[in-house]
Amino acid sequence: MAAITSLGETPAPAEAARPGGMQARRRRRLNVFRYVVFTVFGLFFVLPLLALGRFSLEGAKLGTWALTAWRQIASYQGSGIPPLLSAIEITLELAVITCVVTMVLLVPTMIWIRLRVKWLARTMEILCLLPLTIPAIVLVVGLGPVYNKIQHYELSSLMLFWAYVILALPYAYRALAAGLSAVDVETISEAARSLGASWFTVIFRVIVPNMRQAILNALLLTWALVLGEFTIAYLLLYSNLQVELYSISRNTPNAGVLFSTSFAALLFAFILLLILSFVGRRRRGRG
């Protein structure tokens, strides 16, 4: 018995020390791995962007620096094509309209289906995810005749929002569905009903405020999609920021403009998304 006790007791401090030591070593190794992965992926993303930035600032002679390519974006006036500022304005307006329409369509519908017509949930999901499976070019072929009619009445590029709402559906739906499933919608809606709330109050004063994060995510995704959309606008002969930047790069003899426009487009989207995300976080902080 004594032998067993001594055998059991003697190595105990070492046993106790080992897991701690092993854990520390493991933690260090994990940290190193984390930094390596982060650095490799960081370089993978940042290097091309830096190269893009550098080429956009290339002077007339190789190896010199100049802002010529950036100035040409601002000063460009294409024939029959709206200038850059107008394209930015249209894109921002499109983004706002698309976001509003998508949210107005999706949020109440999804809540209502969850609360009152659950059997429709699967159909709704399939319908919303469908645009993911349809290539943009096929969408354009389908939308072409409709937009030809619209152009016949000489309506602005803002009419693109119909197509963009369809494109944004899968992303917005997924973000909102995740938010809805995180809330016990049935119980809180029943609690609100028992306290005398109408269905309108239940949806907009009880459930929607609890989906703020999901709505913000859906808005960010929709916003990003509209800012980066090129194919549909270009093929339907409308002009938005991406189409305009493409026109500038194609119609300017300076090769540097190709890089400056691409870089400008990226920066524009990045800064806007950053602002939107920051505003959302600040509001959450206050709530």
Add this chain to the structure above:
Amino acid sequence: MTSSPVTRTQGGAARTAVEVRMEGLSRHYGPVVALDRLDLTLHPGELIALLGPSGCGKTTTLRLLAGLEDADSGHITVGGKDITHVSAAKRDMGMVFQAYSLFPHMTVRQNVAFGLRLRRVDAAKRDRRALEMLDLVGLSTQADRYPHQISGGQQQRVALARALAIEPQVLLLDEPLSALDAKVRAQLRDEIRRIQLEVGITTLFVTHDQEEALAIADRVGVMREGHLEQLAPPIEVYSRPATSFVAEFVGLSNRLSGTVRGGEVIVRGCTLPLVERDTPDGEVVALVRPEAVTLASHAAPESGPLVGTVIAVTFLGATSRVTVDLGDASVMAQLQTSDATALSAGSRVALTIRPDPVLVSGSSAAADSLAEEEA
């Protein structure tokens, strides 16, 4: 209609408790009958606890009363007014749910004031009333916290305050304690009863916990397969169960074979009175409560009808449950722990059965099946 006692609310306003009457209430979910022509009346200011196993229809009853579901047939009247087709939002009922149902984006105070805000009560009055209600449940210091910053028990207290803040005609409690741990559950149970008596509101309490139902209610309704098996004061449900289902569902029962003769049942040589004196003579199964069985240690070693061997002693706190093997059957006895400490597995004991009225189940067929089970 039953007389309506006037009770006084926290705010000092007089209010009349109402009678709730459910008549012939039925509800089907496809082929499943959740509620089968239920008749139930809650007297003004009374607390009725509906008790039963899962799927017996107790929650359906409460949801039909709340207006959260529609009845297939039947009528609901509150204070003499038919509300069968009135929407949940207009029924004037406060409800506390099993799941935590506070609105996560509102503070405790805003949650409690929500119903008043919908009723367009002015801000100052609303705030005062919310604080009064929070005071009633002992949470006025937590008014500015969010639901995620308070415990589960506190959340259910706030839910109770929120339900009472609108001064509803009826209070509905749908297993409000089931998500809480045992100690908090017992505390909150007593608190609910105190508040209910203080406010004097007609209350329907749904639970599957028999201890909770027996402790809190004026009357307990035991439900099974969509209908009421018995509706009676807790003591009556326990000591004079109307059916064998009630006897077995509420508390524990020993099933012992016996013979009915002349309005009494003879169980292993003990003559016991019957709950139903008009039971016809014959072989039956008698349902004997464990606390009606007493044990004496140092029994004579020879076996007899009421001498057996202890096979297990289960410590339950103040009481202990002792299982005794009689050779052809086993019997449970509930004793004070101080009496049970002298007993251990393997010791011989003599049993006596207190002559409380017992319920018998079935006839000779039931006794035969019990004999088969025991064999």
